[in-house]
Amino acid sequence: xxxxxxxxxxxxxxxxxxxxxxxxxxxxxxxxxxxxxxxxxxxxxxxxxxxxxxxxxxxxxxxxxxxxxxxxxxxxxxxxxxxxxxxxxxxxxxxxxxxxxxxxxxxxxxxxxxxxxxxxxxxxxxxxxxxxxxxxxxxxxxxxxxxxxxxxxxxxxxxxxxxxxxxxxxxxxxxxxxxxxxxxxxxxxxxxxxxxxxxxxxxxxxxxxxxxxxxxxxxxxxxxxxxxxxxxxxxxxxxxxxxxxxxxxxxxxxxxxxxxxxxxxxxxxxxxxxxxxxxxxxxxxxxxxxxxxxxxxxxxxxxxxxxxxxxxxxxxxxxxxxxxxxxxxxxxxxxxxxxxxxxxxxxxxxxxxxxxxxxxxxxxxxxxxxxxxxxxxxxxxxxxxxxxxxxxxxxxxxxxxxxxxxxxxxxxxxxxxxxxxxxxxxxxxxxxxxxxxxxxxxxxxxxxxxxxxxxxxxxxxxxxxxxxxxxxxxxxxxxxxxxxxxxxxxxxxxxxxxxxxxxxxxxxxxxxxxxxxxxxxxxxxxxxxxxxxxxxxxxxxxxxxxxxxxxxxxxxxxxxxxxxxxxxxxxxxxxxxxxxxxxxxxxxxxxxxxxxxxxxxxxxxxxxxxxxxxxxxxxxxxxxxxxxxxxxxxxxxxxxxxxxxxxxxxxxxxxxxxxx
Numbered sequence: 001x002x003x004x005x006x007x008x009x010x011x012x013x014x015x016x017x018x019x020x021x022x023x024x025x026x027x028x029x030x031x032x033x034x035x036x037x038x039x040x041x042x043x044x045x046x047x048x049x050x051x052x053x054x055x056x057x058x059x060x061x062x063x064x065x066x067x068x069x070x071x072x073x074x075x076x077x078x079x080x081x082x083x084x085x086x087x088x089x090x091x092x093x094x095x096x097x098x099x100x101x102x103x104x105x106x107x108x109x110x111x112x113x114x115x116x117x118x119x120x121x122x123x124x125x126x127x128x129x130x131x132x133x134x135x136x137x138x139x140x141x142x143x144x145x146x147x148x149x150x151x152x153x154x155x156x157x158x159x160x161x162x163x164x165x166x167x168x169x170x171x172x173x174x175x176x177x178x179x180x181x182x183x184x185x186x187x188x189x190x191x192x193x194x195x196x197x198x199x200x201x202x203x204x205x206x207x208x209x210x211x212x213x214x215x216x217x218x219x220x221x222x223x224x225x226x227x228x229x230x231x232x233x234x235x236x237x238x239x240x241x242x243x244x245x246x247x248x249x250x251x252x253x254x255x256x257x258x259x260x261x262x263x264x265x266x267x268x269x270x271x272x273x274x275x276x277x278x279x280x281x282x283x284x285x286x287x288x289x290x291x292x293x294x295x296x297x298x299x300x301x302x303x304x305x306x307x308x309x310x311x312x313x314x315x316x317x318x319x320x321x322x323x324x325x326x327x328x329x330x331x332x333x334x335x336x337x338x339x340x341x342x343x344x345x346x347x348x349x350x351x352x353x354x355x356x357x358x359x360x361x362x363x364x365x366x367x368x369x370x371x372x373x374x375x376x377x378x379x380x381x382x383x384x385x386x387x388x389x390x391x392x393x394x395x396x397x398x399x400x401x402x403x404x405x406x407x408x409x410x411x412x413x414x415x416x417x418x419x420x421x422x423x424x425x426x427x428x429x430x431x432x433x434x435x436x437x438x439x440x441x442x443x444x445x446x447x448x449x450x451x452x453x454x455x456x457x458x459x460x461x462x463x464x465x466x467x468x469x470x471x472x473x474x475x476x477x478x479x480x481x482x483x484x485x486x487x488x489x490x491x492x493x494x495x496x497x498x499x500x501x502x503x504x505x506x507x508x509x510x511x512x513x514x515x516x517x518x519x520x521x522x523x524x525x526x527x528x529x530x531x532x533x534x535x536x537x538x539x540x541x542x543x544x545x546x547x548x549x550x551x552x553x554x555x556x557x558x559x560x561x562x563x564x565x566x567x568x569x570x571x572x573x574x575x576x577x578x579x580x581x582x583x584x585x586x587x588x589x590x591x592x593x594x595x596x597x598x599x600x601x602x603x604x605x606x607x608x609x610x611x612x613x614x615x616x617x618x619x620x621x622x623x624x625x626x627x628x629x630x631x632x633x634x635x636x637x638x639x640x641x642x643x644x645x646x647x648x649x650x651x652x653x654x655x656x657x658x659x660x
Contacts, residue, residue: 028054033329034085034198034301036318038308042336043361045069047304048083049320049327055267056233058300066321069308078306086129087202087299088147088195090188093118093158094207094241095136096179099169101208101242101252110241110254111169113273114206115158117239117285121204121292122155127299133191134158138170141183147191179210185262186223192234193226200298202235205262208242209255217265224266235295236268239288243274269295310336310363337421338362342371342411347586349393349430355379356386357411357423364415372410373402373428387411394433404432405574406586427586547610548659549642556652557594565590566659573606577648596621596649604640604656612640612656621649 030052037046047067051059060082067074099111125132132154134145144165145154157165185205192201224234240256256272263270269291275281304320318329339361345354355371369387370380378398381387391398408425546568553563567575578588579597588600598619605613616623616632623632624647632638640646642658 029325031322031325031327033320033327036329036331042333043308043310045306045308047318047320048301050301058297062322065304067304068319069312070316072309074306076307078304081303082300083303084127085299085301087200088192089132089202090191091134092184092188092205093136095169096138097170097173098208098210098252110208113241117288118158122158124292124296125151135184135188137180137184139173139177141180141187143187179213181207182215185220189223202295205238207259209240209258211253211255215258215261217261221265235298236263236266237291237295238263238268238270240272310361336363337419338366338413338415339421340411340413340423342409342423342426347428349428351394353391353393355389362415364417366413367416368414370412372412374407393430402430404430549612550657550659551590552655554653554655557592561593567606575604576600577602592648592652594652596651601648614638614640614646623648
C-alpha cells in the first residue's frame with residue numbers, strides 16, 4: 001500500500017491558504033439606509049440605501065437584500081432598482097496664459113482641448129438633483145459660478161456665451177505672475193463643504209500646471225479633509241493638458257506632475273491629456289469620459305420597494321442586510337385610513353345602475369359608504385362587505401338633477417375606527433331615457449313625462465270652463481222655469497245633478513295621471529341643490545336637427561398622434577380636452593399629448609340649439625381664441641362657428657369645422 005506524503009512545510013502553507021481565502025475574498029463594505037418612504041402609500045414601502053466598497057464606490061448589480069420591519073421578515077417580493085440621487089460637483093478650470101500654448105498636434109491649443117472636454121461632460125451632468133460650481137484662475141483665483149442647480153447657466157459660461165463671464169485664456173501675464181492653482185482648489189473645496197452631510201461630492205480639476213509652481217500638498221490635504229461632510233468623501237479627478245517638455249508641438253512646457261501629486265494626495269484619478277497622434281487622442285477622450293461617469297456613479301443608490309404587513313402601527317425598526325453588512329432605520333407608522341375604489345356595472349348610466357366598493361387597503365373593517373355624483377349624495381349603504389346600492393338613472397327625478405353628460409362618481413367610506421377617505425373619481429356618463437318605439441309607448445311616455453303635467457293642466461282648465469258655462473246656463477234657465485210652474489212648486493234638482501255628473505265626470509282620469517307621476521328617485525337624499533350651469537346644460541328633447549362637427553389639430557402634437565376628432569350635436573353633450581391620463585380614470589374626449597396641456601384644459605359644449613361653445617378651464621398655460629391668440633379667462637365661454645381657430649396652450653392649434 002502506497003501512502004501520500006505531504007511535507008510538513010507544505011501542510012502549514014496549505015492550512016494558511018485555506019484560512020486566508022475567506023479573509024481575502026471578503027472585503028469590508030458599507031451599507032447605509034438613506035431614507036424610508038412610506039407615509040403616503042403604506043403598506044407600500046420604499047427603502048433607499050447606498051452599498052459601497054472600500055473605495056467608497058457603489059457596488060453594482062446587487063439583486064437581493066434581506067429586509068425586516070420590527071421583528072417580521074418581509075416575505076413579499078422586494079423589487080430592487082438603481083436610482084441616481086443628489087450630488088455636488090465643483091469644477092476648476094485653468095484660464096492662464098499656459099492654456100494658449102499648443103496642446104496636442106491636431107488641436108489648436110490646450111484651452112480648446114479643455115473646453116471641448118468640458119462641453120461634452122456637461123451633458124453627463126444634466127441630472128435632476130445635481131448642483132455644480134465653477135472656479136477659474138488666471139494670475140488670481142475667481143469663483144465664477146457659485147454652487148447652483150442652474151446647470152444651463154454654467155453650460156452657457158463654458159460655451160463662451162456670457163459676456164460678463166469671459167471663458168477664454170488670459171492674453172498676456174506679467175513676468176513672474178502667480179499661478180494660483182492651489183487657491184482655486186481650496187476655493188472649490190470650500191464650495192463642496194457647504195453641502196448637506198450625506199450628499200456625494202466630486203472635484204474636477206482641468207489645468208496645464210506651471211513648471212515654476214509647486215503645490216502645498218499638506219495644506220491641500222487639510223482642506224480636503226475639512227470639506228469632507230458626514231460619510232461623504234470628495235472624489236477627485238485631475239486632468240493635465242500639454243507636454244512637460246518644450247519641443248516640436250509646444251513652446252511652453254506644462255507641469256502635469258503637480259496634478260498627478262494632487263490626485264495622489266487625495267486618492268483621486270489622474271489623466272494626462274496629451275497624445276502624439278489622433279488615435280491616441282481618441283483613446284484619451286474615451287478614458288476621460290469613462291472616469292467622469294464612474295465618479296458620477298457615487299450618487300447612485302438602491303431603491304427597494306415592497307409591501308409591508310398592513311397591521312404594523314407605531315415605532316418600527318427597518319433593517320436591511322446583504323451578506324454580513326447591515327443597517328437599521330427607525331420609522332413611525334401611523335394609523336392609515338382605508339383606500340377603496342368605486343365599482344359600477346357600467347360607466348354608462350342607462351337604466352338600472354349597481355354600485356359597489358372594492359377595498360384596496362384597510363387596517364379595519366368598513367362601516368359606512370356614501371356614493372357621491374359630483375359631490376351630491378345619491379345613496380348610502382352599510383351592507384358589508386360590498387356595500388351595494390342601486391339607482392334608476394332613467395327616473396324623472398334623477399334626470400332633472402343630473403341631465404345627460406359626464407360626471408365624477410366617488411365613494412366616501414368610514415371604517416369602524418372612524419377613519420374616513422374617498423376613492424379616486426370615476427368618470428361616468430348619464431344618458432337620456434330611450435325614445436319610445438311604439439304608439440302606446442309614446443302615449444305612456446307622454447302621460448308619465450312632461451306631457452302628463454300638460455294633460456292634467458288641460459283637464460283642470462276644461463273643468464273650470466265647463467263649470468263656468470254650466471253656471472251661466474243655469475242662471476239663464478231659472479226665470480223660464482218659474483213662469484211655467486206654480487210658485488208653490490219647487491223645481492227638481494235631478495236634472496242639474498245629472499248634468500254635473502255628465503260634464504265633470506273625469507275624476508278617475510285625474511287620479512290615474514297623478515299616480516303615474518310618482519317618481520322612484522327620492523330627491524331628499526341629496527345634500528346639495530343641483531345647479532345645471534355647474535357642468536352640463538339641461539337636456540332639451542326639442543333640440544334642432546343633429547349637427548356633426550370635427551376638430552382638427554393643426555399644430556403642436558406628435559405627428560404620430562390622432563389629429564381629427566368628431567363631435568355630434570344631438571342634445572346636451574360635453575367633450576373634454578386634455579393631456580392623456582396615466583391612471584385608471586377615463587381619458588379626455590380630445591386627447592392632446594403635449595406637456596403644456598393640462599389634464600382637463602378646456603371643454604367643448606354641444607348646445608341645445610346645435611351650436612358649439614368653447615369653455616376655458618383653470619390651468620397654467622391658458623386657452624386662446626383666433627389666429628391672434630386672444631386669451632380667455634377661466635370659465636369664459638365663447639360660441640364657435642365653423643372654421644374658427646382656438647389654442648390649447650400657446651402651442652397646440654385646433655380648428656372647428658362642421659360636416660355638412
